[in-house]
Each structure stands twice: as C-alpha cells, then as structure tokens.
Amino acid sequence: MRNFAAAKGLFIVLLAGGVCLSMQDYVGNPALKLYVIECGHNQVTDQSVFSPGVNIGVGREMAINCYLIRHPLGTMIWGTGLNDGLIDKPEGIRVANDNFLITVTKTLASQLEEIGVAPADVKFVSMSHMHPDHSGNGNMFAGATLLIQQEEYDAAFGDDPGKYAFNPKFYGKLGAGPVIKLTGDHDVFQDGSVVIKRSIGHTPGHQSLFLRLPETGAVLLSGDLWHFAAQREHKRVPKFNFSKELTLQSMERMEAFVAESGATVWIEHDIDLDRTLKHAPEYYD
Ligand SMILES: [Zn+2]
Numbered sequence: 001m002r003n004f005a006a007a008k009g010l011f012i013v014l015l016a017g018g019v020c021l022s023m024q025d026y027v028g029n030p031a032l033k034l035y036v037i038e039c040g041h042n043q044v045t046d047q048s049v050f051s052p053g054v055n056i057g058v059g060r061e062m063a064i065n066c067y068l069i070r071h072p073l074g075t076m077i078w079g080t081g082l083n084d085g086l087i088d089k090p091e092g093i094r095v096a097n098d099n100f101l102i103t104v105t106k107t108l109a110s111q112l113e114e115i116g117v118a119p120a121d122v123k124f125v126s127m128s129h130m131h132p133d134h135s136g137n138g139n140m141f142a143g144a145t146l147l148i149q150q151e152e153y154d155a156a157f158g159d160d161p162g163k164y165a166f167n168p169k170f171y172g173k174l175g176a177g178p179v180i181k182l183t184g185d186h187d188v189f190q191d192g193s194v195v196i197k198r199s200i201g202h203t204p205g206h207q208s209l210f211l212r213l214p215e216t217g218a219v220l221l222s223g224d225l226w227h228f229a230a231q232r233e234h235k236r237v238p239k240f241n242f243s244k245e246l247t248l249q250s251m252e253r254m255e256a257f258v259a260e261s262g263a264t265v266w267i268e269h270d271i272d273l274d275r276t277l278k279h280a281p282e283y284y285d
Helices: 002-016 084-088 108-114 150-156 168-175 229-234 244-261
Strands: 033-044 060-071 074-078 093-095 100-103 122-126 145-149 179-182 194-198 207-213 217-221 264-266
Touching: 033 108, 145 150, 150 168, 150 179, 194 244, 207 244, 217 244
Parallel strands: 074 122, 122 145, 145 179, 217 264
Antiparallel strands: 033 060, 033 100, 060 074, 093 100, 194 207, 207 217
16 A cells, blocks of 8 residues: 555656656566666775774775666766776875775766766765765766755764865765755655665764665665674774764664665675675666
C-alpha cells in the first residue's frame, strides 16, 4: 500500500513534468545505475588517527571515490572527491599535519565526460560531509540542488568553516544555488530507491546514502561513518570527529538499519573493498 501511494505520487509528478513513462516502470524497481568514480587517493602515514591507540605509526592506503547515480527522474552525484586541480601535482600534497599524502591521477571532469554526463546535467549534489576529500569539486555542480543536513550547512556556510576542517574554496558556490536543508533521512526520488540517511558525528551533519539497485540489491554508501572494516567491527571513533557520542549513536542506528534493510555496506575509503569494485565507465544496476 505504501509503495502504491509513493508510486501514485510519482506518477503525478511525471505527468506534471510531461514525461511519458508508465507507473509500472517505477514501482520498487526504477532503472537505477550507480557509477563508482575514482576521485583521488590518500596514503596515510599513521592510521591511528582513525583508531586512537591502535596501529600507531602504521600506514594505510585509502580510496577516495565519487558516486554518480542515474535515476529516471534525474542524475545525482554523491561526493565530489579531491579537487581536480591536484592532477597538476603528480607527487601529491601533504595535509592533516603531513599525515596524509593526497593525489589525483584521474579527474572527475574527464570521467564524467567519458560516461557522457555534463556537470550541468546533474540535478542533485550531495556528499556525506564537507571535508575536502568529499567536497573538492563541489563548485562544478553549482547549478544542482544541494542536499545537506542543516547542521552541516550551518558549519560549512557559517562564520568559521575552518573550525571543522572545511574549505569553502572548493564548494562555496553551492551555497548560492538551490539548497534543501535536511533534519533527518530524505527519500530523494520519493520511491525508496535513493535515500539519504542521517548519520551525524564525524562532522556536525554527516550523512550516508542508501541505494536499492534493481540487480545489485541494496547498498549503503556509509561515507566516513567508518573508514575501514576493523573500525566498524570495533566501533573505533577517529580522534578528529566532531562528536564521539553522536558518532557512536549513528553507528548503532546505521547497524540496525543495515540489519533491517539487508544492505551491503560499502565503506567509501576502504581500499580492500575498492579493489573489488567496478569503476566508471562500468556501472552497477
Ligand atoms: Zn573522508
């Protein structure tokens, strides 16, 4: 019944938009596609910043991805990666007290072009949070509607974004475009296939993304709720998180959601997972 009501609402939206597709195309099974796009790399010198007291001085490689979602009602980008300008520094740059060596070897712009998507075609831009490895190409999508938790918006566009390690140089234009400020979960296309899940704590308004892909099944892009599998297993909270308490609450809430939805968790920075994934121009459907 709930599905029918959602589909009916969608049908009306489609009619209003003049799009001719039958209701049947949407009920619980929209033709969703997910592209995993390489958006940089991070060589960490001391991984214990993510797991206080554990693996001190031990290095770790971390993947940095962007995710393009194509839904019959529009295209969405989740995460905009490190800034494409880093391609001009093949040796990379050191950040986070020199603990991270970040590099970009393929630009987001070139990979979007390869799959035939212009940034202006992107309807929704959203990211787990505004750290520069997720918001680096934010300005590329200035024409899109930003989907962001209210607290993240206040931190990112307030008086002191640097306090949260945010840099508006990369995403500032998004504040001038259309913004939908969220205070909870958000069903982007109103059919349950793409749902933003509030999971605050890493930053003031951190969020994750649930996808129900027709063939692949349910996937949770967990953002930086976790950075690698051991951190999830042992509920370790990075020392630089905005709130340890809120992070632990979000971990608990997301674990319950994962159990209930049967979603496969894709920890975005997990290099071991990343090596098993198909990357653009291939896609998941
Ligand atoms: Zn990150």
